[in-house]
Amino acid sequence: MLQRSAQLTLLIVLLTFTTKSSNSQTYCVPSHGNASYFLSSFSTSGAHVNINNPSGLPPGGVYYTDFSSSQYVKADPGDAVSWSMTTSQYYTYKRIWVDWNRDGDFVDVGETMYGSNVVGATIAGSFNIPSTARGQYRMRVQIRYYGSVPSPCGYYLYGETEDYSLLATTGNDLKVVDLEKGIYCSGSQxxxxxxxxxxxxxxxxxxxxxxxxxxxxxxxxxxxxxxxxxxxxxxxxxxxxxxxxxxxxxxxxxxxxxxxxxxxxxxxxxxxxRAGLTGTYTIGGTSPDYTGFSKAGIEMAQKFHIEEKDTITGIAFYLNFPQLGDSIKVKLYEDSSGPGSVLAESNSYRIVSNAGRSYYLEFSCLEVLDSGSYFIALEQMSARPITLGMSKGNFRSNVAFAKDTSGLWSSMESQGLPYLFSLRMILDQYDLAQINLPSSLCSNGDSLVVSAIPAGGIFSGIGLRNDSIFDPGLSGVGSFEIRYTLLNSRGCVDTSGHTIRVDTVPTVSFTNPADLCETAAPISLSSGLPAGGVYSGPGISGSNLFDPSSVGAGSYALQYRYGDINGCKDSTAAQIVVVGAPSVSFGSVPDVCADASSFPLFQGSPSGGVYSGTGISSDSIFDPSSSGVGVFTIDYTFTDSLLCSGSASQDVVVNALPLVDLGDDLELCGTQLDTVDAGNPGSTYLWSNGKTDQSFSVNQSDTLWVQVTDVNLCVGTDTIVVNNTGVCVGVNELNQLGARIKLFPNPTEGAFHISILGLEGLVQVEVRDARGKLIRSKEIHTTGNLSVHPINLMNESGGIYTVSLLHYSGTVSYRISVK
CATH class of the missing domain: 2.60.40.10 (Immunoglobulins)
Incomplete structure (x- = not known):
């Protein structure tokens, strides 16, 4: 509801409301029209003197308040001023300006101290005072409904503006604030x-x-x-x-x-x-500020300007001692470089008192005025003089005009009177019909029911159907004025207008992304146009990342939504296919022996993949000689035409060969026996003489070999030479001791060993040459277990020597051949 009670006082300002700052600058006064959006509080902190103003709801619907003479923040040049403000509504934009160059406005570079369009009921921040600042400055704080960008001046429906002072000072600073107010009488004062x-x-x-x-x-x-x-x-x-x-x-x-x-x-x-002057002094003036203009049969007019469409209801003025019975009326004129055609006028009013007082005459019907310049006028309909107050302090040329009895208009300065009349227009002192429609709409938006307060009127304009529904599909794109006509209680036709802009919906496209494997890494979606929109759908995290592993194989519909600077949005869909990883298997591989040749692996399915692991070469060849003995895990990876891959694993066992050791070659004589043993119990055996036993006794000269096959079918071999030299020389060659005795190696280079098994007690060993001479003698102690004893003949000449073992149970002798 446009409830506006501001009065435009033309003797104070020509084009806009004004106020005077403490530094003698004139500032515009913005006006606001609704009580639901206001500054609840504004405060500063951290300065020498701070503002703390819980102003609350402005009294009387006045949504501009000048606190500059009573509330100020004082800080050093270069300091930061911290501030906080709370508003009655969440969806408001905030601004703080400081007139640093004291030129009477807030539009210069660096004068916007806070200018973010962040909504919120409570918001805080800080700004820095310029290091060169000195003295007092005007600070303006403003909130507006978030649909309207704040500006220091002008009219808007929702919001409030408060002015404060900012004092930047260091060290010593004395200000001459004011001369004593009042009227000086004649004589010494x-x-x-x-x-x-x-x-x-x-x-x-x-x-x-x-x-x-x-x-x-x-x-x-x-x-x-x-x-x-x-x-x-x-x-x-x-x-x-x-x-x-x-x-x-x-x-x-x-x-x-x-x-x-x-x-x-x-x-x-x-x-x-000036002594006796009515009114207060004016700083900087050169003559009295107030006077009166008196003339008979005259019409006096003054120019004014409105920034936005508004409604005038009447004109207020002050008459000095008018004559009883005189008739007066007020008029509204077009501006044609002076008063032009009459737009409205009041009924005539008959003066009933000659006391000096204020008057207010209404127009019969309200006039809705577009932004621009107009003239308001007071007409003296009688032939006697009438005196209208005038002001010089804010004089502007070609603003005040007078029309004499001949009907000619002339400016006051052309008559040698550079003054302004004390005429005031009265704006919108009733509930002007308000059309409830947004300022803009998207072409794909829903139809809106149009309403107005007060109800009962008729709507008209492009885009309307059924007289009260605005359909953007019917209007198309563009700006359209919706008019509302209402016959009010005064019998006057009120006409209100509202312009609504229908914006084009952006053309949105979304190309299908390429197919992905479910094992692929997340991808950044970027095929939506125009860029800068939002993607949504299965598998999408953040603003534009699609993770195929989070959804698995399948086909999925994704959405792309884009909104332009006008807030118009549209969306479209695209399909993305997530391909499942191929099913891969890896059959068992037979165990192999360590001496096996390298061989290709073929057990992976589907074929065509790659094997990897220990012992693998050329992607599929396994070489036991490279891997060594053990259990090895081999991986098989298959990648299809979409680069989707799967894998499987299998263990390959490489078994060690059985260790076969038949010992040193044997030297026997006469009927002497010895045993050959291939070891590796549990294996199968094949000897060169056809035997299949693990061990057996030998007496005859022979070269024997054996193949030992273990449980893993791995084969080990060894060879031993058995040499029987014939009849043993010496006594007791038949080993009557009943023990197992062996000399090795025989023949020897000089050093040999005697192994004794099954003989217990002291044994005397004697070595004699071919002539029977004792060469060596050695005592050894045996326990019955196998024992080995070294004999050294390295310093003896080659030939046949007899080795005798003397035991309490008997004596045995052997021959040893020294090369």
Missing amino acids: SVKALVKNEGNNNITSFKVNASLGSTNFSTYNYSGTLQPDSFLLVTLGNHSFSTSSIDTLSLFSYDLNSGIDSNTLNDTLTGVY
């Missing part, structure tokens, strides 16, 4: 000034010089302690004011703490005074 310590240090001394024009008339010397942010009213001296002259008073502070003021921008203040 005391002149007073208000000063403030805006620095960070205590001020113990300063001087203020007062001058009238270019003539000094007083100097004030201060001694004491003026703490930071404290005020002091000082008396500067007396001056004699006159009703016949205009006095310009100037103040200048200096010699602060016997040193230099860190901010000289606020050290001087000038005011214009």
Whole structure:
């Protein structure tokens, strides 16, 4: 509902609402129209002086408040100012501006201190004060409904604006705040000034010089302690004011703490005074600010400008002592470089009191005005003079006009009167019909039911069906005005309009991604156009990653949704096929022996894959001589035409050959026996003499070999030579001791061993040459178990020697051949 109670005061500003800052700059005053969006609180922290303003709901529907004279943050140049604001609604945009160059606006580079379109009921941040900043600056804080981008000025339906002061100061800073307000009467009057310590240090001394024009008339010397942010009213001296002259008073502070003021921008203040003048002084003026314009049978008009479409209900003004019985009316004119055609006028009003007072005359019906310039006017319908208040302080040329009895309009400055009339237009002091439609819609959006408050009117415009449904499919793309016509309670026809923009829906495409194996790594989807949209569907994680392993084999529908800068969205689908990994098997491989030849593996299925592992070469050849003995796991990997792969494993066993050792060759004589043993119990045996036993006795000369086949069918072999030299020489050659005795090697290079098994006790060993001479003698002790004893004949000459073993049970002798 457009409930707007702001009054545009034309004697204060020409084009927009204005306010005056403490640095004498004029600032635009934005206006807002709805009570549901406002600043609940704004505060700063970490500064010397901070703002803490829980302002809450603005009183009386006034959604601009100037706190710059009462609320300020004070910090050093270069410091960071931390801030926090809370709003009544979550969906609001926030802005903070500071007019660093003091030019009366907030649009220069570097003056937006916070400008993010982040929504939220409470938000905080910080900004840095420029290191060159000195003195007082205007700071503007604003919220707006998030559908409208904030700007420092203008009108908008939802939001609030608050102004504060920011004081950047270091060290010593004394500000001349104000001259004493009030009307100076004729004669000698005391002149007073208000000063403030805006620095960070205590001020113990300063001087203020007062001058009238270019003539000094007083100097004030201060001694004491003026703490930071404290005020002091000082008396500067007396001056004699006159009703016949205009006095310009100037103040200048200096010699602060016997040193230099860190901010000289606020050290001087000038005011214009006149004794008996009605109203307050104006800083910087050169003549009285207020007067009255009196003339008979005249019409007085003033120009104004509105930024957005609005409604005028009437005109307010002040008359000085009008004549009883006079008739007046107000009018609204087009702007044609002066008042043009009449757009509206009130009924005539008859003056019933000659007291000076304010008047407000309404138009019969409200006028809805587009943005632009217009003139409002007061007409004196009687032949007697009427006096309308005027102001000079904010004069603008070609703004105030007067029409004489001949019907000609002329500007006031052309009549030698550079003033503005004190006429005010009154805007929208009733519930203007509001059309409930968004500002934009996408062409694929749903139809909307159009409504308005108050109800009962008629809608018209492109895109409407059934008189109250807006269909973007019917309107097409473009901007369309929906009009609402209502006969109100006054009998006037109210017409409201709302422009809705229908935006094109983006054309979205999504090419089918290539088929994937279920074992493949996740892929980044990128075939959706335009780029920058969002993918969704089975297997999608994050914003655009598709993981085939999370869904398995199959065909899946994926969605791609894209939204443009207007918020219009569309989506489309694509198919992605996830191919299952091939089924791979690996049959058993027969065990092999360590001496087997290399052989190809063929047990993997499907064929055509690759074998890998210990002992593998050329992708499929297994070589036992390379792998060695043991159990080896071989992998078989098959990759199909889509590069999907599967694998299987199988163990290959390489068995060791049986270890066969028949011992050293045998030397026998006469009937002497010995045993050959192939070992490896449990195996099968094949001897060169046809025997199949593990062991047997030998006496005859022969060369014997054996093949031993173990349980793994691995074969080991060995060969032994048996040499029987004939009749043994010496006594007891038949080994009457009943023990197993063996000399080896025989023949020998000189060193040999005697092995004894089954003989227990002391044994005397004697070695004699062919002539019977004792060459060696050695005692050995036996236990019955097998024992081996070395004999060394390395220093003896070659030939046949007799080795005798003397035991208590008997004596045996053997021959040994030394080469």
